[in-house]
Amino acid sequence: MTDAMLVNLMSGLDISLLNDNYLEEDLRRNRAIKSRKLLNRIGGLKEGREFVIKDSLQDGIEQEIERQTAIKEKEEKICPDLSERLEVRVDNVKRRINRIWAIVTGILTMAVVAGSVVAIILKKKSSAKLLKQIERARTAQSAT
Amino acid sequence: MxxxxxxxxxxxxxxxxxxxxxxxxxxxxxxxxxxxxxxxxxxxxxxxxxxxxxxxxxxxxxxxxxxxxxxxxxxxxxxxxxxxxxxxxxxxxxxxxxxxxxxxxxxxxxxxxxENQIVRKEDMVWMNEMIASLPERDRELMIRKYFYLQSSKVIAKSMCMTVTAVDSKLSRLRTKFKQEFHNWEREERG
Incomplete structure (x- = not known):
């Protein structure tokens, strides 16, 4: 078990186990001096200053809103009611299964037909050979 | 607000x-x-x-x-x-x-x-039980070190301990976790 594994295992920690305030206490006791300097450097909030949503974040938010609106509109266009939507999906799956089954049965049928034709041809050939042998034997007998 | x-x-x-x-x-x-x-x-x-x-x-x-x-x-x-x-x-x-x-x-x-990135769901369940069973101070040490990746120096300052005491305590905890994990894995595999 490596340190990296321990770190990764901690990623799965139940959120209720993390309801601590260790880091808040650090900040409260002014132990996080480095972060104060950093906060100033990245133009973070100072007392009384308003939070301005940066362009990159605003873009991300707007894109997400557009994406969710588009998904919702698409679903409503196809089928307004949720239960109908579910039915449509089930129908689609059923249709696909039927299509696949039709193809499989078609292939099986063709195989059976082809096999039968081959069997008939082979049988005819072997019967023809047998008849020839019988004829030869009769001819030989009558000659003698 | x-x-x-x-x-x-x-x-x-x-x-x-x-x-x-x-x-x-x-x-x-x-x-x-x-x-x-x-x-x-x-x-x-x-x-x-x-x-x-x-x-x-x-x-x-x-x-x-x-x-x-x-x-x-x-x-x-x-x-x-x-x-x-x-x-x-x-x-x-x-x-x-x-x-x-x-x-x-x-x-x-x-x-x-x-290999170090693969973590099974069962392992995480085990980890949750281990962390929950720790005394408060030990839990804080483990969370600060392995969840927030704080250095021993920062942990020592925050928890009013010396760096040596932090390292020593973490070393014992790490050994305990490794041992318990090893035993648990053996039990899991029967």
């Missing part, structure tokens, strides 16, 4: 909720992310922004009865920073990333090996 008000605004996709959330928690998020990424301000800023965006996207899945708003933010910030740390190491390929804690450097190195 309370956390419930902030959450309510964000669920209605109101930017004001985001502004309020940042005013309240940005300092804390910077502290967490800086502890993992060092003092690369551009990475920190992007990481904190990503945290807000991830929270915004998944706002409907947060249950304030299970954990507080700030706890969800801390978890997102921590995981986002870890991903950034792994990517930085992979792309920049430096042998040692300056200005971050030893544990963060070790994590960045060891994570390049895919």
């Amino acid at each position: 309370t956390d419930e008000d902030i959450l309510s605004l964000i669920k209605k996709k109101n930017d004001l909720g985001l502004s309020m959330m940042a005013e309240k928690y940005e300092k804390l998020l910077v502290y967490i992310v800086a502890g993992i990424l060092g003092s690369r301000s551009r990475d920190i800023e992007e990481c904190v922004n990503d945290t807000y965006l991830k929270f915004w996207r998944n706002v409907d899945s947060y249950d304030l009865e299970k954990a507080s708003l700030v706890t969800y933010l801390k978890v997102i910030a921590r995981n986002t920073a870890l991903n950034r740390l792994r990517d930085t190491k992979r792309h920049e390929d430096r042998t040692h990333v300056e200005d971050i804690s030893d544990i963060a450097n070790v994590y960045a190195d060891q994570s390049q090996n895919i």
Whole structure:
């Protein structure tokens, strides 16, 4: 078990186990001096200053809103009611299964037909050979 | 403004909720992310922004009865920073990333090996039980070290201990965890 594994295992920690305030206490006791300097450097909030949503974040938010609106509109266009939507999906799956089954049965049928034709041809050939042998034997007998 | 008000605004996709959330928690998020990424301000800023965006996207899945708003933010910030740390190491390929804690450097190195990234669900369940069973102070040590990737120096200052005492305690805890994990794995496999 490596340190990296321990770190990764901690990623799965139940959120209720993390309801601590260790880091808040650090900040409260002014132990996080480095972060104060950093906060100033990245133009973070100072007392009384308003939070301005940066362009990159605003873009991300707007894109997400557009994406969710588009998904919702698409679903409503196809089928307004949720239960109908579910039915449509089930129908689609059923249709696909039927299509696949039709193809499989078609292939099986063709195989059976082809096999039968081959069997008939082979049988005819072997019967023809047998008849020839019988004829030869009769001819030989009558000659003698 | 309370956390419930902030959450309510964000669920209605109101930017004001985001502004309020940042005013309240940005300092804390910077502290967490800086502890993992060092003092690369551009990475920190992007990481904190990503945290807000991830929270915004998944706002409907947060249950304030299970954990507080700030706890969800801390978890997102921590995981986002870890991903950034792994990517930085992979792309920049430096042998040692300056200005971050030893544990963060070790994590960045060891994570390049895919085996160290694979964690089973059962292992996480075991980990939860182990952490929950620890006394409060030991739990704090483990969470500070392996969840927030703080250095022993920072932990010592925060918990009013000496660095030697922190390292010694963590060493004993690590040995205990490894031993218990080994026993548990053997039991699992029968």
